[in-house]
Structure formats: C-alpha cells, structure tokens
Amino acid sequence: MTVQNNATTPRVQVNLAGLSKSDYRGNPSTLCQGCGHNSIASQIIAACYELDIVPENVVKFSGIGCSSKSPFYFLNRSFGFNGLHGRMPSLATGAMFGDHTLRAIGVSGDGDTASIGLGQFKHVLRRNLPLVYIVENNGVYGLTKGQFSATAEQGLSLKSQGTNPYMPVDIAWEALVSNATFVARSFAGDPRQVKELIKAALNHQGIAVLDIISPCVTFNNQDEAMHSYAWGKEHEVALHELSYVPPAEDILVDYEEGEVKEVILHNKSAIILKKLERDYDPTNRAEAMRILEEANAKQWLITGLIYINTNQPALFDLYNLPDVALNRLPESRIRPAPETIQQVNDLMF
Amino acid sequence: MSAIQTLERASLSTATRESVNDFSITVATVNGSGSQTSNLTILRALFKMGLPVSGKNIFPSNIQGLPTWYTIRVSKDGFLARREEHEIVVAMNPASYLQDLQEVLPGGVFFYAEDIRLPLDRDDVTAYPMPVRQLVRESDAPSNLKDYIANMVYVGVLAQILGIDLEKIRQALDFHFKGKSRPVEMNYSVVRAAADWAAAHLEKRDPYRVEPMDATRGLIMADGNTAAALGAIYGGVHFVSWYPITPASSLAEALHEYLPKLRKDPQTGKNTFVLVQAEDELAAIGMAIGAGWSGLRAMTSTSGPGLSLMTEYAGLGYYAEVPLVVWDIQRVGPSTGLPTRTAQGDLTFVSFMGHGDTQHVILLPGSIEECFEFGWRAFDLAERLQTPVFVLSDLDLGMNHWMAEPFSYPDVPIDRGKVLWEDDLERLNGKWSRYLDVDGDGIPYRTVPGNRYPNAAYFARGTGHDEHANYSEEPEVWQRVLDRLRKKFETARTLVPSPIIDAQQGAEVGIISFGSTSPAIQEARHQLEAAGLKTDIMRIRALPFSKEVGEFIRSHPRNYVVEMNRDGQLHQLLTIDHPAHALQLRSLAYTDGLPLTARRVRQGILAGEGLDPSREIKETKKSRNDGGEAS
Numbered sequence: 001m002t003v004q005n006n007a008t009t010p011r012v013q014v015n016l017a018g019l020s021k022s023d024y025r026g027n028p029s030t031l032c033q034g035c036g037h038n039s040i041a042s043q044i045i046a047a048c049y050e051l052d053i054v055p056e057n058v059v060k061f062s063g064i065g066c067s068s069k070s071p072f073y074f075l076n077r078s079f080g081f082n083g084l085h086g087r088m089p090s091l092a093t094g095a096m097f098g099d100h101t102l103r104a105i106g107v108s109g110d111g112d113t114a115s116i117g118l119g120q121f122k123h124v125l126r127r128n129l130p131l132v133y134i135v136e137n138n139g140v141y142g143l144t145k146g147q148f149s150a151t152a153e154q155g156l157s158l159k160s161q162g163t164n165p166y167m168p169v170d171i172a173w174e175a176l177v178s179n180a181t182f183v184a185r186s187f188a189g190d191p192r193q194v195k196e197l198i199k200a201a202l203n204h205q206g207i208a209v210l211d212i213i214s215p216c217v218t219f220n221n222q223d224e225a226m227h228s229y230a231w232g233k234e235h236e237v238a239l240h241e242l243s244y245v246p247p248a249e250d251i252l253v254d255y256e257e258g259e260v261k262e263v264i265l266h267n268k269s270a271i272i273l274k275k276l277e278r279d280y281d282p283t284n285r286a287e288a289m290r291i292l293e294e295a296n297a298k299q300w301l302i303t304g305l306i307y308i309n310t311n312q313p314a315l316f317d318l319y320n321l322p323d324v325a326l327n328r329l330p331e332s333r334i335r336p337a338p339e340t341i342q343q344v345n346d347l348m349f
Numbered sequence: 350m351s352a353i354q355t356l357e358r359a360s361l362s363t364a365t366r367e368s369v370n371d372f373s374i375t376v377a378t379v380n381g382s383g384s385q386t387s388n389l390t391i392l393r394a395l396f397k398m399g400l401p402v403s404g405k406n407i408f409p410s411n412i413q414g415l416p417t418w419y420t421i422r423v424s425k426d427g428f429l430a431r432r433e434e435h436e437i438v439v440a441m442n443p444a445s446y447l448q449d450l451q452e453v454l455p456g457g458v459f460f461y462a463e464d465i466r467l468p469l470d471r472d473d474v475t476a477y478p479m480p481v482r483q484l485v486r487e488s489d490a491p492s493n494l495k496d497y498i499a500n501m502v503y504v505g506v507l508a509q510i511l512g513i514d515l516e517k518i519r520q521a522l523d524f525h526f527k528g529k530s531r532p533v534e535m536n537y538s539v540v541r542a543a544a545d546w547a548a549a550h551l552e553k554r555d556p557y558r559v560e561p562m563d564a565t566r567g568l569i570m571a572d573g574n575t576a577a578a579l580g581a582i583y584g585g586v587h588f589v590s591w592y593p594i595t596p597a598s599s600l601a602e603a604l605h606e607y608l609p610k611l612r613k614d615p616q617t618g619k620n621t622f623v624l625v626q627a628e629d630e631l632a633a634i635g636m637a638i639g640a641g642w643s644g645l646r647a648m649t650s651t652s653g654p655g656l657s658l659m660t661e662y663a664g665l666g667y668y669a670e671v672p673l674v675v676w677d678i679q680r681v682g683p684s685t686g687l688p689t690r691t692a693q694g695d696l697t698f699v700s701f702m703g704h705g706d707t708q709h710v711i712l713l714p715g716s717i718e719e720c721f722e723f724g725w726r727a728f729d730l731a732e733r734l735q736t737p738v739f740v741l742s743d744l745d746l747g748m749n750h751w752m753a754e755p756f757s758y759p760d761v762p763i764d765r766g767k768v769l770w771e772d773d774l775e776r777l778n779g780k781w782s783r784y785l786d787v788d789g790d791g792i793p794y795r796t797v798p799g800n801r802y803p804n805a806a807y808f809a810r811g812t813g814h815d816e817h818a819n820y821s822e823e824p825e826v827w828q829r830v831l832d833r834l835r836k837k838f839e840t841a842r843t844l845v846p847s848p849i850i851d852a853q854q855g856a857e858v859g860i861i862s863f864g865s866t867s868p869a870i871q872e873a874r875h876q877l878e879a880a881g882l883k884t885d886i887m888r889i890r891a892l893p894f895s896k897e898v899g900e901f902i903r904s905h906p907r908n909y910v911v912e913m914n915r916d917g918q919l920h921q922l923l924t925i926d927h928p929a930h931a932l933q934l935r936s937l938a939y940t941d942g943l944p945l946t947a948r949r950v951r952q953g954i955l956a957g958e959g960l961d962p963s964r965e966i967k968e969t970k971k972s973r974n975d976g977g978e979a980s
Contacts, residue, residue, distance in 0.1 A: 056801045059643075060808075072808055072820070079798040081642060082810040083635070084661055090590075090627065090635025091642075097588055097623050098643025099799030120635070123628040322619040325799050326587050327644030331763045334585035334621055334646070336611045338758050344579060344611075345755040348569035349393060349524050 016052040024049050026073040031066055036188030036214030036229075037136045041073045043191050044105065044134075047198040048075065051246070058103050059095060063088040063117060066143050067109030067136035067214075075105075086117025089124035092131050093315070099325035100316040103202060104131040111141050114150040114169040125178040128206035129315045132198065135171050135209070136188075138216035139227035146219035153226045158219065172306055173292050175209040176285065181309040182208035183288065185302055187232045188215065193303060199244035200305070205266040206314045213301060232301050239280045239291070239304030240273040263308055271305060282308050368556045370400055370425035372436040376503065377449040379442045381413030383497035386525060386536070387504050388419040392750060393521035394513050395423060396570050399562040403429035403868070405749050405944055410595070410688045416445040425562060429752070430869035431944040436557055437511075439503045441481070443467065450474075458555040460503060460510075475555040477547075479506050484542050490535050498539045505543025510551065512558045515544060569755050573720040573746040573865075574650075577676055578603030579756060580724015581648055582611050582622075585763050586674075588640035588647040590625040590633045592655060595688045596744040597678040600650040601626075630655035634662040634675065641666070641673040642809060644768065644797030646728045650676035653695055654685060656702070663737055664703025665811040667834070670784070670793070672731035672738075672766070679743040681942045690942030691744035693864055694914040697921060699739045700892060706831060710841050711892040712740045713863040715849075717753035719890070720746065725759050726846070732766035734841050735792060743913075745944045746865040767794045774802040783807045783818040784830065791837030838893055845891035848898055852885035858958065859905030861934075863889045863919060866911060866945045873950035880951070882958060889919065894926055902930050909954050911937045913945055 012020045024045040029038050048058065055077035062068035064085035071080045083091040088106050096104050113121045113135045124131065139152040148156065148164045151171065156164040175183045182204045184197045194212060201208030215221045215229045223230040240261070247268040261273040261281065273282070281287055288307040295302040322329070374391075378384035385406070392404040403422050409415035422429055440449045440461040447467060453459050455473040463478035481502045490498045508515055519537055526532040577600050581589075589608075591601040605624055612622045623640075627633035633649045640647035651659065656677055666673050679695050681687035701707055710730060712723045723740050731738040767788075769781060779802065784793045793816075796805040807818040814830070815821040852859075862870050867888055874884050887901045902908055902923065910920040917936030924931045937953040939945070952962040 054801075056803070056806065059798045077803060077806055079796075079806040080808040081639070082808065082812065083638075084665055084811065087631060087635045087662065090632035091639040093625070093632075094588060094590060094636030094639025094641075094645075094647065095643040095798065097640055098645050098797060102798060119628060120632055123632060127625075319623055320618075320620045321623075322614060322617055322621065326621065326623070327797055327799055329587075329621055331585065333614060334587065334612070335583055335759070335763060340611060341583075341756060341758045344607075345569055348571040348575075348753075348755070349396070349521075 015049055017054050019049070019054070021045065021049050023077065024055060024075055026071075026076050029070070029073045031069065032218050034217040035066070036138065036212075036216070037067055037070045038073070039188045039191055040134065040136060040194060040212055040214060041070050043195040044074045044198055047195050047202065051199055051202060053103065053202070057101075058105060061088050061092040061095070061104065061106040063108050063112035065109040065112050065141070066216075067107055068112060070107050070136070071105070086112050086115070087120055088112065088117065089120040089129075093124060093127065093129050096129065096131070097316075098327040100321055101325060104129070105134070105202075106131050107134045107136060110135060110137045110139060110149040110151040110171070114171055114174070118169070118174070122174065122178045125175060125180040125207055125209070127315045128181055128312055130205065131207050132201040133207055133209045135211045136214040137171060137211055137227065138214050138220055139225065140216050140220040142216050142219060151227070156225060170292065170296070171211040172209070173289075175211070176288055176292070176307055180209050180307070181206040181312045183211075183307040184209065184305050185211045185213070187213045187236055187301060187303055189229050189232050190236065190238075190303060193238065193242060196242045196244050197305065200242070200265070200271045203244070203265050203267055203269050204308070205310065206312055235299060235301045237295065237300040237302055238276055239278075239282070239302060239306070240276055242304055243272045243274075245270045245272055263305075263310065265310060271308070273305065280304075282306060285309075366556055367558070368436070369558055369560050370423055370562060372423055372557050373432045373434065374421045374437040374439065374507070375435040375449070375452060376419045376421075376439040377442050377445045378417055378419070378500060379413075379444070380409055380411050380415045380417040382500060384417065384419065384441070384500045386497075387500040388421070389750065390504055390518055390521040390525060391507065391513065392421055393524065393570065394508075394517040395421070395559065396565050396752065397517040397520055398514055398559060399565050400559060401425065401427045401429060401564050401752065403749070403751060405431055405745065407943065408689050416442050423559060425564070427564065428868065428872040428875075428947070430872050431946050433946050433948055439507065440465065441500065441503060458557060460506060477506065477510060477551050479503060479543070480546065484539065484546060487542065488539050490539070494535070498536060501536050501539035502543045505540040506547045506551070508540065509544040509547035510553055510555070512560070514561070515541065565752060567755065568752050570750050570752055571717050572599070572748055572750050573714065573717055573742050574600035574678065574748060575603040576717045576720035576753070576756065577650075577724045577740070577742065577747070579607060580721035581674070581728070582607055583759055584725025584728040585646050586622065586648055586728065587645035588623045588637065589649070590627045590636035590640070590647075591649050592627050592630050592633045592651065594630075594652045594655050596680055596748045597650045597652045597655070597676065599748060600676055600678060630658035631662070634659040634673075637673050637675075638662050638666050638671050641731070642669075642671045642797070644799070646674075646732070647672070648674040648676065650678065652678050652680045653682040656695060656699065660702050663709070664705065664707050666737040667703055667707050667709065669809050669811055670735040670795070671809075672735050674727040674731050674738050674740065676740045676742060678747040679741060681940065687942045689744070691865070691944055692914060692940050692942065693741070693743060693866070693912050694918065694940065695741060696912075696914070696918040697916075699741060700922060702739075708835075708838050708893070710734060710736060710738045710838075710845060712738060712846065713890050713892075714740065714742055714746065715864050715867045715888050715890065717746075717751045718756070721756045723846075729761075729764040730841075730844060733764050733792070733844065734837060735766060735795060736837070741864065743865050767792060769794050769796050769805070770800055771802045771805070774800075774805055779804050782816050784814065784833075785816040786833050786836070790840045791833050791835075792840060842893040842895055845893065845895060847895045848890055848901070849888045850886070850897065850901055852887070852901065852904075856883035856885045857906050858882065858884045858954065859901060859908040860884050860886045860911060860950070860954070861889065861901070861908050861919070861923070862886070862911045866913060869945040869947045869950055870911060872947035873954070876947055876951045877954060880955065880960070882955070882960065884954070892922065894923070898923070899927055899930075902927055902933055906933060907957070908934050909937045909957060910934055911945070911950055911953070913940045914938055915940055
C-alpha cells in the first residue's frame with residue numbers, strides 16, 4: 001500500500017489528502033452477503049475519503065461479534081484492535097491516550113453494547129471520549145447462530161429460539177440518559193444518512209453514539225421483525241435531512257426561513273438539518289427523550305441526529321496533556337531528574 | 350499466692366532482669382477513632398530514637414466501631430517480624446479488653462483506660478491505669494475532636510513509662526500534620542499532660558524500657574504501596590487506571606499524590622501522566638491494555654477479587670502481546686475472604702491467569718526497597734517482553750510501615766523494548782511483521798498508533814493470528830505462535846530478577862520463600878542455628894524461575910518452602926518446574942490472615958527434621974550488620 005500521488009492518471013480520483021478511495025479499503029468482508037454491516041463499512045470508507053482524513057490518523061476498535069469483525073473491512077492503513085466482548089470502550093479509552101491527536105472509530109453490536117458491555121458503554125459516555133461509537137444493531141447474535149439479543153423486541157419469534165419474553169434495551173435511550181453528547185439513530189438501508197452522520201460524528205468533540213439498525217439477513221430479516229430491511233423501510237421516520245459541512249466551506253443558505261437548523265461544531269464545521277415533517281431541535285435533551293417515547297409508542301424507526309451537546313469538554317481536555325503525543329515523549333520527560341530522589345526520600349518517615 | 354505477692358514477685362524479677370529495646374507492644378483500640386495517628390507517632394518516635402522498629406496494623410473491614418489492633422516491635426537486634434507474644438498491651442477498647450488482657454505475656458505490662466471498669470484478673474502482669482476521660486476533659490481541644498485526641502493519652506503514658514523521648518514524639522506529630530502548628534500543639538499537649546500525669550502518679554514496676562540507639566541513621570520509613578507508586582513514577586509510568594479495593598487503593602492514591610509533584614513537565618507545565626479511576630476492574634485493565642498497546646507505560650493495581658475480574662484481559666494481553674504492569678496487593682481469599690488481612694494466595698492463579706495455555710511473568714518484591722525497584726523495573730520487563738507483568742505484593746508489605754534503605758535512583762536507562770518508529774521502518778524499507786521472531790528470542794517487533802509510516806499499522810486481536818497479524822485458523826500457525834510464546838517465556842527466565850540466596854553455611858536444609866515473609870525467615874534461621882540446625886535460605890523474586898532456583902534446590906537434600914497460603918502454591922510451581930527434585934521440596938504453607946512469625950517457621954522446620962519443635966532456644970544475639978540478606 002503506497003500513498004497515491006499519481007494525480008496525473010486521469011481515471012483515479014483523489015481527495016484533498018491526495019488519496020484515492022482504494023487507500024481507505026479494508027480486507028474483503030467475510031460477513032454474509034447483504035449484511036447491513038457491510039453497507040456501514042462502505043459508508044465509513046466514503047465518509048473518511050470525503051473528509052480527506054489520512055487513514056494513519058485513525059484508530060479502529062471493536063469488541064466481539066459479527067459487528068466487531070468489521071473494522072477489518074475498512075481502513076487497512078489504520079491501526080486497529082479487536083478486543084474482548086463488551087470491553088471495547090475501556091480498550092479505546094486507554095489506547096487513545098497514547099496519541100490524543102488521532103481519531104477513533106469503534107464498531108460494536110447490540111450484544112456487545114447492550115448485553116455484556118452495557119456497563120462499559122455507559123461509562124465511556126460519562127467520560128466523553130472522542131470516539132465514533134457505532135452500534136450495528138440487528139437484534140440477534142449472529143456468530144453464535146441466531147439467539148435473541150437485548151435489543152430484540154418483546155414477542156419476536158425466531159426459528160429454533162421460540163418467542164422473546166423480555167422487553168428490549170433501547171440503545172439511543174440508554175445513551176441519552178447517560179449524558180452522551182451525540183446520539184443518533186440510523187438505518188443501514190439509508191446509506192446517505194449513515195454517511196453524513198459518520199462525518200458529523202468524526203468532527204464531534206467527544207463521544208458520538210450511532211445506533212444503526214443493520215439487518216441480519218440470515219437470522220432476523222423477516223418482514224415483521226423490527227430489525228429487518230422491510231420493517232425499517234416501512235417505518236423509518238427521518239427527523240430531518242442531514243448534511244455535514246466542513247469548516248472551510250461556506251454554508252449556502254438557499255432555504256426558506258425556518259427550513260433549516262444549523263449546529264456548529266467545535267472546529268467550526270456544521271451540521272445542517274433540513275426540516276421535514278416536524279420541527280425538531282436536537283440540542284434539547286428533554287425533547288430528545290420525548291421523541292424517543294413517541295417513536296416507541298407509534299412504532300416509528302426514528303432516524304437522524306437525536307441529540308447533540310457541543311458544550312461538554314472532551315476527555316482529553318480534562319488532562320492538561322502536552323501537545324506532543326504521550327507515546328512519543330523521550331525518557332528525559334518521563335523519568336524525574338536524579339536530584340528529586342533525595343527530596344522524595346526526605347518525605348519517607 | 351495472692352495477687353499482691355505475684356505482683357511483688359514480678360516487680361522483683363524486674364529489678365534483676367531489665368529488658369531494653371526488645372519487646373512487642375499491642376495497642377487495642379476502636380476502628381475509626383484516630384488511633385492510627387497515635388500508633389504511627391509512637392512508631393516514628395522510636396525510629397527517630399534510632400531503634401529498629403516495625404509496626405503492623407491488624408484492622409477490621411469496617412469504617413468505624415470494630416476492634417482494631419496495632420503491634421509495634423522494637424528489636425535492638427533488628428528482628429522485625431510479627432511476634433505472637435506481646436510483652437506490652439494497651440487496652441483502649443472495652444469490647445476487646447478481656448481478650449487483650451489475656452494476650453499479655455506473663456511478667457508483661459498492661460496499660461488500660463481506667464474508665465473501662467472491667468475485672469483485672471491477671472496477677473502475673475504489671476497493670477497501669479490511664480485516666481483517659483479525665484485528661485481529655487481537661488484538654489482544651491474542641492469538643493468534636495475530643496474522641497480523637499483520647500488516643501494521645503496512651504502515647505504520653507507509654508512515653509513516660511518506657512522512656513520514649515517526648516521531643517521525638519513532637520517531631521513525629523510535626524511530620525504527621527505536615528507542620529501545621531494547631532493540630533500538632535493540640536495533640537502534643539495531651540501527650541505532655543498524660544506523660545506528666547504518669548510521672549506524678551505511676552511508679553514504674555516493669556522491666557521494659559527504651560534507650561536511644563544509632564541503628565536507623567540514614568534509613569527511611571515507608572509502606573510498600575507508596576514505594577511501588579514512586580518506583581512506577583521513576584519508571585516513567587504514563588497511564589494508570591484503577592478501581593478502589595483494599596489493600597491496593599493506597600498504591601493508586603500515592604500515584605495521585607506524587608504524580609502531579611514529580612511528573613509535570615517543567616517547561617510546559619503539562620502532565621506527562623494520566624490517572625483514571627475506572628468503573629470496575631474489567632475496565633481498569635481494559636484501559637491499561639489499550640494504553641500499553643498504544644505505546645504507553647501502563648499499569649493498574651488491585652487485589653484478589655479485582656484480579657478475578659481482570660482475568661479475561663490478562664489472557665488477551667498474553668496472546669496479543671501487550672505490555673502492561675499489574676500490581677496485586679494480596680489479601681486473603683478465596684472470594685471476598687478477609688479484605689484487611691494478608692496472604693500470599695494468588696501465586697498459582699496469577700501464574701496461569703487466563704483460559705487456554707497462559708503463563709505470566711511475575712515479580713515478587715520482599716522489601717520496601719524492592720517495591721520501589723520493581724516499580725520501575727516492571728515496565729522495562731513488560732515492554733522488553735511485550736507481555737503483562739504482575740507484581741505480587743501483599744497487605745503487610747503494602748500497607749504497613751517498614752524501615753528501609755533510601756530509594757535509589759534507577760541505575761539503568763529506561764528500556765522501551767522493540768518498538769519501531771517511522772525512521773526505523775524507513776531503514777527497513779517497510780519490511781516488518783508484527784509477530785515474526787526476527788532475533789530468535791521469541792520477542793517480535795511492534796509499532797504503536799500514531800506511527801504514520803504507510804505500513805506501520807496492524808490489526809491487533811485476541812483471535813488466532815499469524816506472524817503478519819492476519820487472522821488465521823491454520824493448525825500449524827496456531828501451534829507456531831504458541832510455541833514462540835513459550836520461547837519468549839524462556840527468554841523471560843534470563844531477564845527477571847534472580848533469587849536472593851544466602852548459602853554461606855553449606856547446610857543440608859534450605860529454606861525457600863518469597864515476598865514479605867523475609868523478616869520472619871531471617872529470625873527463624875537464627876533461632877534454628879541457636880537450636881543447632883544450620884540452614885541456607887533462598888528468597889525467590891520472580892517467575893519464571895531463573896536457573897539459580899534449580900541449583901539451590903538441587904544442592905539441598907531438604908528444602909522447606911515457606912509461604913502464607915493453604916495449598917503450598919510456590920511448592921506446587923517449583924515441583925512443576927523441577928519434577929526430578931520434587932522429593933527435595935517440602936511444603937511449609939500456612940495462612941490465617943496475619944503476618945508470618947519466626948516461631949511458626951522454626952517449629953515447622955524442626956518438626957520436619959524430626960527434632961522437638963519445642964526445643965529450647967538459646968537467646969539469639971547478633972550484630973546489626975548481619976540482619977540483612979546477602980545478595
């Protein structure tokens with residue numbers, strides 16, 4: 001893999017980083033044909049390419065499960081760590097302190113996040129680690145062959161599993177009540193929205209939770225199941241039409257008064273929210289909770305930016321870190337000077 | 350014989366047999382009553398007087414209200430292990446008073462708060478009442494602090510009766526309250542009043558007293574957890590994630606105290622460290638694994654129950670080859686066990702911690718000096734070997750105050766191990782593989798996030814992988830990687846600290862131990878010699894065992910493996926490593942939550958040797974210089 005600098009070749013299009021789309025590629029997917037996760041991996045590639053992000057500046061993380069294999073299918077030139085089931089948040093938290101100038105993308109699933117990893121999920125939200133936290137949510141355990149996950153709807157019937165007796169965990173709701181600073185829900189069947197949300201998430205100061213309904217074509221894609229393509233297409237209610245605008249670009253305001261909402265991010269980029277059927281203000285947490293309640297009652301698959309808080313400092317802002325990455329500090333900056341040992345010994349009594 | 354006659358006889362023998370600088374004191378108080386300040390003050394004052402001294406806190410798992418004991422041993426000969434016998438007992442707690450009274454050795458001394466008003470039914474001890482309530486009432490301390498200063502009464506009475514220098518007590522208080530004159534004066538005035546009262550009202554009738562010596566000059570007094578934290582700071586620790594647990598919390602708290610003082614960049618004022626209190630031990634080790642993987646010197650500290658939770662990431666760290674330091678301050682298990690008592694029961698668990706074939710590198714500090722040294726050395730080993738390194742201390746070593754040589758600055762530069770940066774990869778024309786054994790020592794090369802060289806990155810995982818870090822389920826690949834990990838473990842054998850051996854006597858009997866039991870074993874060895882049995886000793890300082898361990902075992906027909914656990918865990922591991930010499934190894938394992946005593950070691954070995962365990966021990970005398978271990 002070499003940096004694409006042959007811009008004279010007419011057929012290969014490059015971005016402002018001088019890279020072609022193939023520089024963002026991963027290994028071939030070993031997931032099922034038609035799996036929602038593959039579509040999300042493609043949108044991660046597209047978002048990073050369009051944002052001119054150098055892959056070496058991204059670190060990928062995952063836990064265990066089908067979803068957690070997917071970091072292998074995008075950004076081969078980025079470091080990645082496929083950790084333990086439900087423990088991706090802690091791994092990412094420690095790792096990003098190595099070089100806090102890098103960006104982090106974590107991919108998890110509904111089992112990984114809403115069951116075994118619910119504790120770490122909640123606590124990484126409290127810390128506001130700058131991390132794009134994607135949950136590829138399909139309501140089942142795929143790798144272990146189709147058991148119910150914690151996000152499966154009550155009453156869901158699955159082949160050889162019977163009927164799910166328990167109430168589900170709503171990941172967006174859990175994120176919201178745990179003070180997540182960016183909460184979105186999307187649908188793998190709506191790739192444009194997925195991509196724009198990933199772009200916005202990559203530029204958010206802190207953690208961005210993307211709960212993406214990503215159908216499992218093998219175990220849970222029957223039309224009446226709430227994590228299927230058919231159900232999603234039928235029930236999707238987009239809160240707005242969402243676009244991400246980088247800082248350098250002027251925002252073209254050709255909408256009518258009241259037609260768009262603009263959320264300015266810390267790096268002066270913006271999320272443009274074009275009004276659809278209803279007025280929705282994603283900076284209002286109470287309204288976010290209300291809309292999730294309403295969506296639940298009316299069986300809507302609400303998609304879009306549910307909540308954003310741009311005022312909370314990111315984790316690294318709390319640590320007074322040097323500008324240079326901690327993992328590059330030389331010995332002279334991490335071992336106290338010899339003369340200090342006497343002062344330390346004087347305190348030992 | 351009447352009680353009076355007995356007391357008279359006791360005081361008569363006092364005149365003939367005075368005991369200077371050689372006794373144990375146990376102070377019985379109520380947990381949470383501020384007695385730790387009083388006890389440390391006595392300990393520090395004795396240390397300042399130049400006396401070899403140790404202090405051990407025998408405390409309950411409770412914030413306030415349960416009985417707690419503190420033992421201080423003064424030994425002019427430098428024997429500082431816990432003793433089972435106490436010449437002097439101070440009873441401040443009605444709840445344990447009757448038990449405390451029974452604990453006093455015949456001929457010993459019993460100080461008691463006179464308002465306790467329970468029977469004093471021992472006629473073979475010297476008893477001194479202390480008017481605690483009266484002296485507290487007369488003190489001008491604010492009423493909300495009166496309960497706390499009550500414990501200063503016994504400090505003053507003991508000082509007067511035993512001859513502890515009041516000026517040294519004042520210095521100790523000054524240190525404790527960091528020079529703040531108000532609390533120093535308030536506490537000292539109670540000490541002074543109590544000493545004056547004792548001078549006026551008590552007649553010394555017991556044989557115990559202290560005299561200044563010159564045995565602590567140049568030494569420091571510290572607990573192992575503080576020493577470990579400081580060692581880690583001098584080892585360049587970048588990242589600490591932890592979760593509160595007794596008895597490990599004070600290690601992380603010492604990092605919180607000293608890191609901002611020692612590791613703020615002088616030029617920029619920026620922190621060169623990160624401290625995170627995690628939500629649990631799963632996350633504490635997860636963060637540390639992440640940090641270690643990304644090129645930081647990462648550590649966590651915990652105790653048994655926390656270790657159980659850390660097991661899954663420990664296994665990943667071993668297989669994905671991530672450097673990390675884990676301090677385990679051992680307490681009594683299984684389960685929640687005895688959270689405030691000491692043990693050496695995590696050795697076999699940590700050795701194999703993780704499912705499948707897992708083997709870990711373990712360091713075993715046996716002194717305050719080694720807590721500091723292993724504090725920094727553990728990072729060098731973890732990064733050199735690219736694996737988690739566990740350091741097993743224990744509650745006794747970690748939380749109690751011990752005399753020690755001053756900490757010495759690391760004598761070797763920091764070793765970051767085999768890390769490739771952009772210029773290294775440039776030199777190699779980008780030819781490298783994450784898990785390839787290039788040097789034949791089983792240790793591959795690694796890169797860390799932030800390295801911008803185009804093929805620096807790799808995908809780390811706990812799933813099967815080949816030399817190039819690609820996913821693999823190939824049988825030969827799996828076998829090859831596991832074999833290389835074993836080879837790496839063999840390399841570790843040559844890098845870890847070798848045992849401390851004192852075999853000058855060429856004895857037939859060897860005593861093998863590790864960790865905090867060293868003072869008890871040193872003392873037992875002298876007692877055994879006095880009883881006519883010569884022994885050689887070996888204190889193991891790391892796993893895997895270095896070659897000297899096997900040599901020692903082979904050269905002694907009978908080796909007693911002394912350790913504080915039920916199952917003889919070190920004995921088991923030595924037997925696995927040296928099956929041909931298993932019959933030369935005998936287990937002397939014991940655990941009850943309290944620090945090991947010389948008597949237990951002595952009796953166990955005498956019994957093992959077919960000698961009478963109650964064999965009379967001649968007075969053990971030795972010069973101070975031969976108290977230490979040969980290295």
